[in-house]
Amino acid sequence: MDTSLQVRLASDRDVAYIVSLIDRVQKQLTASGSLQIIGPLPHALVAEFVAMEAAFVFESPAGLLGSVFVQPATPESCPNLISWQLTACDLHPWFLQTLALEPEQQGRGLGFHFLSGVRALVAQRDPQANIILDCWAGNTKLRTFYTRAGFTLHGEFIEKDHWLAVFVQSAASR
Template sequence: MRLAHLEDVDNIVALLNETTLDLHNKGIQQWTYPWNKDGIKQQVIDSTVYVSLAEGHIIGTFRIENTNRPLFIDAEIYYLSQIAVSPAFQGGTIGSAITAFACSFAKKMNKALYLDCWAGNEVLKAFYQRNGFEYIGDYPEENYFISVFRCM
């Protein structure tokens, strides 16, 4: 895993779009399709986007940002978001490697790490709990609820 580079933007957007359509086909509407390339480019410039590689190809992406979102308990935290693993690699170890990397990163920086997901995604919620995240609760966001977790 490494920080994303500007030359990765097209591949990151393609992966996010592929993953979003896969989620939509499963009835999970948390993300909007299509992703905004300029927005992802700015996130890469801001050094908040990471990629996971296999044989030189991007198979996963995620974002770690420093934030003070009022929803969370701790004042200044890291927020793990935009976790996307290529559908061809889902069910393996990539997701666990991403969450372990992010938790380790936050611990090294002495900050709490939070993430959330659509509250109706029971499979993902169980995955986060198996991978060391504590369930905090469900909270309203726009027209649905999110489940919030903190890395332990």
């Protein structure tokens, strides 16, 4: 990974940035015709992720570039694990959600650096962790990105009125 790009735990001073970023990314998604919904997110919810050490930011020397939430998952905290058949006790699931990059920085390969840094931090916390994420099954661009980033499609699952594509990757993989 480019050493000028860093992934770190988000702090209280990053909460307003994350809320604003999610709003900008959601506006871009909506404008492009995507049905993917990642926000808006309330300030209090983002602050809660930060307090739980489940929020990460991606930064360069010039400033912040993105954010993501990643935390250990249980069937209680993430009930979809059951319907996704991802409850094996040796799985050590960590759920990744709300991955966002600054709209003007997208398409430059930075997402791969971001995910690599997140994977390394998760592996430090839990070397046996498997990172699980989902996206709207119709978002072929995002599905291609996750596959190119080393995630394996676990399956497609119905959620309310739409389909989700669920991906898995070992945090220890390189």
